[in-house]
Amino acid sequence: MAKVFAEHKFPGIIGPVWLEEKLIPYGLGLYARFIAFTQLIIGYLLITWHYRKIASVALLPMLINILVVTISLQWRGTPYVLTFFILQLAFILWMDRNAFAHLLWKSNPEAQGIKITKWNHLLMWSGLILILFSIVISDNSLITAWSICAAGLSLGIAGIFITSERA
Numbered sequence: 001m002a003k004v005f006a007e008h009k010f011p012g013i014i015g016p017v018w019l020e021e022k023l024i025p026y027g028l029g030l031y032a033r034f035i036a037f038t039q040l041i042i043g044y045l046l047i048t049w050h051y052r053k054i055a056s057v058a059l060l061p062m063l064i065n066i067l068v069v070t071i072s073l074q075w076r077g078t079p080y081v082l083t084f085f086i087l088q089l090a091f092i093l094w095m096d097r098n099a100f101a102h103l104l105w106k107s108n109p110e111a112q113g114i115k116i117t118k119w120n121h122l123l124m125w126s127g128l129i130l131i132l133f134s135i136v137i138s139d140n141s142l143i144t145a146w147s148i149c150a151a152g153l154s155l156g157i158a159g160i161f162i163t164s165e166r167a
Contacts, residue, residue, distance in 0.1 A: 010149075020032035023069075031069075038062055039062070041128070042059050044127070044153075044156055046059070047156055047157060053099055057093070059089055064086065067079055070082060119162050123155045126155050127152040127158075127159070128156065130149070130155065134146070
């Protein structure tokens with residue numbers, strides 16, 4: 001969020017907020033902005049529970065893509081951190097391998113999904129829209145933007161607690 005908020009005024013935990021400025025001389029400014037928004041959307045989907053598996057699959061090529069850029073630009077340290085994240089993600093994907101087995105083999109009884117209710121969808125997509133809206137208003141009111149972002153995150157997490165039936 002710090003990468004996309006106005007003047008980077010969002011508490012940043014990971015990743016440099018100056019990434020876009022650093023990549024502009026190489027003609028990669030738009031790429032950096034794309035990666036920032038992709039990280040936001042995939043990160044949000046990872047916490048929504050119902051879409052965490054597809055988000056983890058989407059995260060793998062994104063992390064590898066960032067790794068290749070950091071190696072190409074000869075950044076120190078970042079490739080090691082990204083390699084660690086990729087290994088963690090590979091472990092998560094390995095643990096969920098039965099959920100993806102139907103993509104490789106005919107049928108697998110363990111690959112049954114979860115029936116998602118309309119309330120799950122409403123909460124999840126409303127939360128993502130609020131988070132994206134908070135970026136737009138971060139120029140005008142930082143505290144309001146932070147509050148709207150927190151509300152969006154809360155909606156995404158709340159979707160976990162809506163009762164769903166196994167399909």
